[in-house]
Amino acid sequence: MPAITTDLLTKFDVPGPRYTSYPTADRFVEAFGEAEYIQALEQRRTGPSAMALPLSLYVHIPFCESLCYYCACNKIITKHHERSLPYLRYLTKEVELHVQRIGSGQSVSQLHLGGGTPTFFSDDELGELMAMLRRNFNLVPGGEYSIEVDPRTVDEARLATLAKLGFNRLSFGVQDFDPIVQKAVHRIQPVEKVFALVAAARRLGFESVNVDLIYGLPKQTPESFDRTLAQVAELRPDRIALYAYAHLPERFKPQRRIIAADLPGASSKVAMLARSLAKFEEVGYVYVGMDHFALPNDALAVAKRQGRLHRNFQGYSTQPDCDLIGLGVSAIGKVGATYSQNAKSLEEYQGLLDHGHLPVVRGLAVSRDDLLRRSVIMALMCQGEVLYESIEAAHLIDFRDYFATELETLRGMQAQGLVQLSDTGIELSAIGWFFVRGVAMVFDKYLQADRTRARFSKII
Template sequence: MDTALLQKYNVPGPRYTSYPTVPYWNKTAPAAGEWLQTVSDTFAATNSTDGISLYIHLPFCESLCTYCGCNTRITVNHRVEEPYIYAVLTEWAMYRSHFSETPKIRELHLGGGTPTFFSAENLRRLIEGLLAGAEIHEKACFSFEAHPGNTTDEHLQTLYDLGFRRVSVGVQDTNPLVLELINRHQTYEQVEHLILKAREIGYTSVNIDMVYGLPQQRVCSMTQTIMNITNLKPDRLALYSYAHVPWVKPGQRRFSEQDLPDASKKLAIYETCRNWLELSGYQEIGMDHFALATDSLSEAEKNGRLHRNFMGYTDTPTKLLIGLGASSISDSWGAYVQNAKSVEAYYERLRDGQFPFFKGHLLTEDDLVIRRHILNLMCRFETSWMDKTLQSEGVYEGLHRIEELEADGLVEVEPYRLRVTPKGRSFVRNVCMAFDARLWENLPETTLFSQTV
């Protein structure tokens, strides 16, 4: 990559799992009635055909991985499991009471935190409670995040019996020095056992999550890591850029910026991994993701069905995503809400008979138009505004801001169409930023986001 371009465009920017991004949501949360109206409308329009997605946030971890940017609760007290399950099922019952028909579950994902902090039996209670009175969509995809250090064979078998067919294994790195610095307790042998056992049981999709840019990562060590991982032949692999935001996540202060690879070294690590993945038969999907040609994510990209939401890239493009649990985010397409971040505040709102969200955003017509273009760019690296419903003042303002990226060869602009060039794919977040009307209306005075490259 051109070093000058890297220096020019490596600026703080959103990751665009939503538009508008969370810092630019309305200052006041929508009223419960407004939120439920958008949920009801989208549910009525899409449930019978597309179904709905459920994301369950299980925040508990026994120890803090210091690189982590997720909302977590650190504890070794497993008595927290049962009251949390009760709260999640209570929240789900509140939503179900507003549905006009039996919900069809198309996508169900357990995230965290560490979902496998919960015992296999308690996970069974949770999933059976969620599915009671619901239908499972004929194209349903159930998945969960697994920590190699605590995911047992019983976890794998129990969740498989409940309909789960995809497991996402959090590896991040296999270098003992890096793992020690980020306080992640696992071994390569545990990773290998987990993947082999999942396949033996019958899981049809195994994903591995990796992070580049971690403290003390080097090109040579990460080369060995990616070679070891590809030997296990995961169906897909996510290679995420480490987001260093110690002002948001104080645990990241365990190491300093001097421990991190600089921008050029970080990019060299990524390109080394990407080249090896391509040589190993993986196709690059959107931003940060790779998949074998046989994986459903590759098929979704080829068929134009690739979608992106708060869970990342998915091949199930539902318009209604209900997030349950502390800090979960829900998306009704016309609005977003986020639940209270602390477990205590989440419980308190439910005890008061209230939906537990504390902030949100009702999308304007211009928001909806720009959202569509940013989704197109993130999923297909191109977008078009030939259709008048995809034209807006915000889009045309974005086209003026795109001129410099065009001059640098990162995008190609035709009448009513824009395409990100192969050279520009590493800068797709910068391209999206050009269209981010909310960002340009209120440029941040302090750092809100991680670097784009």
């Protein structure tokens, strides 16, 4: 483990964005609405290579049977499964409104069902959803079709159904195997069940199995998390997503049930991250970046080696130039040089669709400067380096002149051992990967005079 000083911990124990986009979603404005989104869709349709560019689809299914105290997702807690069929009808309306603007049969190479709990839908409802998507889009052979799975909601028979429906990637929400931690966050799921499901997924031929973990949860210690790391190493999923818990009880009501005194401090969280990096590297995983690990032959690791890695609202992605259409309540999309987000409440989402409107209520048309800074930030987040020449060629600027102030700040970070500046670019050090969000924040113009960063999670 690289030596991480108390000074560094203190300096970076501050809130900051995760940069699943730039500008970040908190910068979206209500001045961008349905009309602006429709314009972006029609520009895609009429563009010279529109039909040749595949789409990515994200479908948000908000329902959960029980509340996990750490959760910051847009969700509806209910045991009434009869609510899912009407929601499916609204998703169908939303897709039909999109097809009116972009045309039917557009190629889709990436599909992700998130939530909430997508497996809240019954097998028949999931089948109807996939049939509806196939009627309207061309899900190309060899695409990545994934679904988030709560291990408490499925068995091998359900996984077999998912495979038959065309899903080839699964993501299991594990968070932590320690029973004490599970009790503290109100998510009890025996380790044996997860092992059985992953084994079943392999028998059924799923191409990739991801496991989500969270460090920084109540009752966690570096030692207890070591045990979870050892169990995950034995489980050996194709991908691992390791997230830092974002404790923002003022924004997310469920988190008020978590006792703040039970949360590990910054030094313990850094220890968990450091031990995770060491453990997963030891057992053969590639550190894709910030919060993702993958086995060397997984598509994410291959994209990292080939310089094709990208970061979007679902985390790291293999599809850097893909427009993303978000479907469902609160879903976020990216079409052309715009971001958009649907209504966050189910009532507003349904009401807009009832009146024939696309349910976009906020978004952003990105500027030239936004695109430039997004390229720099994503290069740091995905590759751990920025090459001046490639940025200059793509955006027609002189990097050192344009970012003179930012480079001066980075010289201070270089003195702390976080980055290395050279004549050709910027490169993160081994220690710098721990603080990559802090390094990326240097290029975020929206944060320069911002005094409300507390809305973000802590970097560490």
